Amino acid sequence: MSEPRTYSSDPVVLPLRLDPEPAPVPGCAVCRELANVRDRARAGGDVTTVSDCNVYLRRHPAGH
Numbered sequence: 199m200s201e202p203r204t205y206s207s208d209p210v211v212l213p214l215r216l217d218p219e220p221a222p223v224p225g226c227a228v229c230r231e232l233a234n235v236r237d238r239a240r241a242g243g244d245v246t247t248v249s250d251c252n253v254y255l256r257r258h259p260a261g262h
């Protein structure tokens with residue numbers, strides 16, 4: 199039982215798993231726009247913008 203355990207590499211995109219992403223609040227135009235920007239940023243591989251959008255989705259200036 200001494201053979202080394204090998205892991206097949208999963209197709210994980212993000213190196214870090216943090217909190218679950220915030221969902222846009224229904225009816226909030228700011229949330230909807232941020233979600234759109236986040237989707238586009240993710241499609242383009244721009245993880246920095248995705249992260250920024252998540253921060254704003256959690257607490258953007260307009261509030262709810």
Ligand SMILES: [Zn+2]
Nearest residue numbers: 223226228229
């Ligand atoms: Zn909102």
